[in-house]
Amino acid sequence: MKILVGIKRVVDYNVRVRVLPDGSGVDTDGVKMSVNPFDEIALEEALRIREAGNAEEVIVVSAGGDECQQQLRTGLAMGADRAIQIQTSESLQPLSLARAFLKVIEREDPGLVILGKQAIDDDNSQTAQMLVALWDRPQATFASKLVLNGDSAAVTREIDAGMETIEVDLPAVISVDLRLNEPRFVKLPDIMKAKRKPLDVISLEDLGVTVEGNVNVGHHAPPAQREKGIMVEDTAQLVQELKNRGLI
């Protein structure tokens, strides 16, 4: 079967993120961009499935401007066979992205779609879930373990109460969590090989998707600065200070 892996170009997790002075967004000028860490875990899992002989092809997909080709090439260097760029200059919200992804699914007919559980820039955790609703297939989100059993999969999910294991019929969408695996390092010779692997570019319009922005982002602000604290001499002063601040 084919496995589709979605990857997103995000601000690298090491970057000290800064809000633009006018609150319109985050400063990405000259800032390092990387593959979303959860998407690397998703790709690693897909590669392991292929290496175990349960898939023939791993395809990485990303939506964005031509800059995201850098992340697609990283995916190819890790071991993916082919890459698809959904070309758009718009910033896509999860619903539009899920619609675009569905179009790619219709073209490629994969047996499994693996996504990261959320992107580290917007932390939405919505794309996988919206995609299954549109595709009308099963979902297994926050996966920390994945075992394929022919035409179904047993997925252990990380949930608030602990872990739960469910079985889903394939094709399905799996979104991965941190503990699923540790992504491999990229070997230097593979970076060279990746340059020759196919990378197809399809525009959003050619996929037949129109962008709908049903969420408007109003304003960005950094967390409130912590005020300097004061040291109190005794409980009596503590109580007085709390009263002064209207806290008791």
Added chain:
Amino acid sequence: MTEREIMEYDVIIVGAGPAGLSCAIRLKQEKPELMVAVIEKSSEIGAHILSGAVIEPGPLDELLPGWRDNPPPICIPVEKDEIWLLSQQGRRRLPTPPQQKNHGNFIVSLGAMCAWMATRAETLEVDIFPGYAASEIRFTDDGAVGGVIIGDMGVDREGQPKDSYMQGIEIHAPITILSEGVRGHLSKQLIKRFELDKDSDPQTYGIGMKELWRVQPGKSKPGLVQHTAGWPLDSHTYGGSFIYHMDKDRIAIGFVCGLDYQDPEFMPFEAFQQMKNHPMIHAMLEGGEILSSGARAISEGGYQSLPKTEMPGALIIGDAAGTLNIPKIKGTHQAMRCGILAAEHIAATSTAEGFDARLRESAVVKELYKVRNIRPAFYKGFWRGFIRAAIETITAGKLPMTLSIHADDSSLKKLDGYTPPDRKWVDRDLPPRDRLASVYFAATEHEEDQPVHLQILEPDICITRCVEEYDNPCTRFCPAQVYEMVEEGTAKQLQINSANCVHCKTCDIKDPYQIINWVTPEGGSGPNYQNM
């Protein structure tokens, strides 16, 4: 152990700084058919680059004509130069010496410029590989340098392979270019092995610490280049500050301090912070925020300290050899010239042999020769150095003698019998409050479970001799607070917080016993400087 995979290139360049990238670009311009690769230990080009920087554009015009139509992202023409002599509260404007007249020069972020140069290099089909550390030299059967070995990745703290283990490949090349920057670890080994420094003075270094600030609107005057000397340093410690005003309300502010300082209790980081709290500078910075910070050693020895730069199969270029012009505090144009020259030599001869002689005849070394006596003049203290520097400048370095350069590791005075000067340092209020707060802005990252990359060759010395003689100066000269002496019951023990390391190399240089050996951590580790 399995045999390593091998990749072959005509030229392998270690380090994607201005020297290495200039060399790569020129090689492809001269001989496009050459297979050229650049490997770089930082995760992204520019992430380990830290510099003021005011650059002379000459080599850029030579290498990339037309660059002015498409300049690097941060590139501000210099408008004005100011030199200040500071006292604790006051200041006096000094006349600008010729080396500090910056008309025609540009204030840049060298990190952003290297990323920009890397894109140009890739267009010429140079293979650039960030995130891979060259950890060892590969030698051919006849003892020549034959390439490098990439460090293994996915190794745990005890040296055992983890699940993610990936063996480093070997890169074979008839020519290896070492452009690692100041105190490169491979250059250090090769200089020793091939005795490249036997006819030159020891290298002397400075530590350069820098912060990039976004200040309140109106406080930055784009194009203004300021330098200060005097307070907070005493007259026997070489150094001073730089303040470069950029666009978008940004100021690059930094402090350079000679590592030949004598006071074992001295903390260069604190001197930097003191300088920022001088009334003239405090007024610029208050209300602003720090965008990025970091540190890197600087080579100050110049002409006398240049080792032989060629050996069988390899060349050492740029600040790995020590081409920076310290009276100008500029090294980028020198590094680029050196890289261009190396490329032209290799394109013409296909061998390392003969490069050193060419370098000695070139503009790079002529420039260093002219100013060779200025730095060592300051061994006699600030005022005598200042006067001698003026004489050397007026005579354009034509006086017949050459002063020698002394090593830094032997300059520290022992505690016993030494009285530190009265520094007149103040209580300060600008961020960062201490080194840990500062290192946050370097965004330095090392995977915890990997071998410690700071090797202490004789650890007993720390708790027996060093604590008595010098009070463990590593706990003070490291700008990232990597080294700490912690109480273990009744005894003290050295704790190495290697995750904080910003790869400045100061410890490898200044340690009085020379028992600290810096090696490469896992590729991709280290600082993530932005626009530095």
